[in-house]
Amino acid sequence: MSVRYGVVGWTPAKRWYDAVLLGAIALYLVGYTELAPMLVPESRALDGQSLRIKAFGSAAFLLLTFALAIGPLARLDRRFLPLLYNRRHLGVMTFALALAHALEVLGWHFAFSPTPPLVAALSSEPGLGTWPGTPFVPFGILALLILFALAATSHDFWLNFLTPPVWKALHLGIYLAYAAAVAHQVFGYFLAAANPGFVGVTVASAGLLLGLHLAAGLRGRRAPILGAEWVRAAAAADIPEGGAVVVEVAAGEPVAIFRNEGQLSAVSNLCAHQNGPLGEGRVVDGCITCPWHGFQYRLADGCAPAPYTEKLATYRLRVEGGEVFLDVRACPPGTYQQPVPA
Amino acid sequence: MQTSLAEAIIAAAMGYGAVGLAIGAAFLVFGIGRLDGGAHGAYAFRPLLLPGLALLWPYVVWRWSGGAAPGFAGQRRHRAAHRWAWIGLAVLLPALFLTALSLRTPVGDAPVRIAAP
Ligand code: HEM
Ligand code: FES
Numbered sequence: 001m002s003v004r005y006g007v008v009g010w011t012p013a014k015r016w017y018d019a020v021l022l023g024a025i026a027l028y029l030v031g032y033t034e035l036a037p038m039l040v041p042e043s044r045a046l047d048g049q050s051l052r053i054k055a056f057g058s059a060a061f062l063l064l065t066f067a068l069a070i071g072p073l074a075r076l077d078r079r080f081l082p083l084l085y086n087r088r089h090l091g092v093m094t095f096a097l098a099l100a101h102a103l104e105v106l107g108w109h110f111a112f113s114p115t116p117p118l119v120a121a122l123s124s125e126p127g128l129g130t131w132p133g134t135p136f137v138p139f140g141i142l143a144l145l146i147l148f149a150l151a152a153t154s155h156d157f158w159l160n161f162l163t164p165p166v167w168k169a170l171h172l173g174i175y176l177a178y179a180a181a182v183a184h185q186v187f188g189y190f191l192a193a194a195n196p197g198f199v200g201v202t203v204a205s206a207g208l209l210l211g212l213h214l215a216a217g218l219r220g221r222r223a224p225i226l227g228a229e230w231v232r233a234a235a236a237a238d239i240p241e242g243g244a245v246v247v248e249v250a251a252g253e254p255v256a257i258f259r260n261e262g263q264l265s266a267v268s269n270l271c272a273h274q275n276g277p278l279g280e281g282r283v284v285d286g287c288i289t290c291p292w293h294g295f296q297y298r299l300a301d302g303c304a305p306a307p308y309t310e311k312l313a314t315y316r317l318r319v320e321g322g323e324v325f326l327d328v329r330a331c332p333p334g335t336y337q338q339p340v341p342a
Numbered sequence: 343m344q345t346s347l348a349e350a351i352i353a354a355a356m357g358y359g360a361v362g363l364a365i366g367a368a369f370l371v372f373g374i375g376r377l378d379g380g381a382h383g384a385y386a387f388r389p390l391l392l393p394g395l396a397l398l399w400p401y402v403v404w405r406w407s408g409g410a411a412p413g414f415a416g417q418r419r420h421r422a423a424h425r426w427a428w429i430g431l432a433v434l435l436p437a438l439f440l441t442a443l444s445l446r447t448p449v450g451d452a453p454v455r456i457a458a459p
Pocket of ligand 2: 293
């Protein structure tokens with residue numbers, strides 16, 4: 001928020017989140033390097049470093065898949081919302097795991113030659129068609145570079161410094177990174193089929209992600225309302241106390257209609273921070289609280305409480321016979337609207 | 343890739359990064375407070391920015407020397423961009439799997455004896 005920067009905007013929830021996440025990653029890595037060797041026959045046993053390469057690489061990929069799955073999961077089922085709060089740290093940890101993977105690779109496959117490891121890694125790619133054949137390391141390098149750029153610009157400072165549209169465009173790079181990571185795996189791996197289990201994991205992860213986004217996208221298209229200035233937006237009874245319903249408006253931003261202490265207020269559904277879906281958040285201490293990073297706004301005028309300065313567009317509401325009507329013309333951000341009892 | 347080309351790429355990347363680190367460090371000490379009010383009196387978070395500053399140093403130089411921040415485009419455009427990104431992935435990922443499958447050399451076939459002993 002527009003207040004002095006810290007290293008991390010810590011909250012108790014974020015500490016728990018990070019602790020659980022780090023614990024899960026540690027378990028996975030230890031499980032992979034300690035338990036996996038017991039499952040494979042002696043003849044196919046791997047040395048510790050090869051195991052670590054695989055453990056770090058697969059952990060990075062699974063974490064990236066998880067990070068990209070949270071958005072649609074939370075849209076499909078509100079119980080996943082708490083996972084969204086701290087998604088930024090997932091990205092940074094994904095980069096750390098991918099970097100560990102790459103460093104292990106450099107220290108293993110390219111360690112025993114007079115050529116410096118980095119030079120060797122770039123120059124020793126086999127030609128297309130010979131096994132392992134298809135160049136797959138460049139895809140890994142591309143993915144790692146993108147993950148680095150995103151992790152390096154994840155602090156809130158960057159959102160202001162680059163401005164939100166540029167920052168968001170840059171962070172769309174996560175999709176390219178995902179595609180590159182998949183290419184890295186299928187070309188390196190599929191072809192060799194030395195680890196059929198992980199081929200299945202890669203395909204299943206990508207399929208799951210695409211399916212989730214399709215399902216969430218179809219759901220988001222519900223209730224398009226067209227035309228006039230005043231539209232019937234919802235049945236008052238459908239708006240939960242302390243929560244909201246989101247209304248898609250034909251022209252303009254989606255609108256979130258909140259109920260707090262029996263009164264209704266309508267604001268833009270897009271958080272002023274990074275367009276988080278406010279309607280999926282809740283009212284905490286009398287303020288709408290964004291599910292993504294916890295920015296808060298007062299219900300009646302859409303203003304963040306002092307010392308913050310963010311403002312949301314507000315909307316006029318009317319209630320007649322248990323139906324909520326919405327004026328789809330947004331009022332300037334910060335305009336006071338008397339909450340409507342319903 | 344030829345060794346000489348690989349060496350040139352790595353040298354260029356190192357040079358770029360070294361210039362970026364120097365500019366980034368100077369920016370953290372002298373420039374940031376002027377450009378961003380949120381950084382006034384806040385120091386602990388600054389080293390975190392260094393990798394990003396080293397990566398994007400041409401933009402840092404541009405802003406530091408008084409260049410304007412890029413203008414604001416609507417929020418809807420961004421939501422549409424996400425939708426297109428997913429549609430792109432829905433095409434690209436299956437295509438990657440199919441390409442890999444078609445390139446795949448069969449492994450694990452039973453060994454065939456080519457001549458009787
Ligand atoms: C500079 C960047 C990278 C390099 C040089 C690199 C290199 C490699 C190499 C050489 C292998 C084969 C390892 C072996 O079988 O011994 C491999 C496998 C793999 N890489 Fe990477 N990689 C990079 C980045 C990434 C990234 C960013 C991800 C994921 C987000 C990733 C995920 C994987 C996975 C999942 C495997 C297969 C692991 C297994 O054998 O089960 N890599 N990589
Ligand atoms: S708090 Fe970050 S998007 Fe709302």
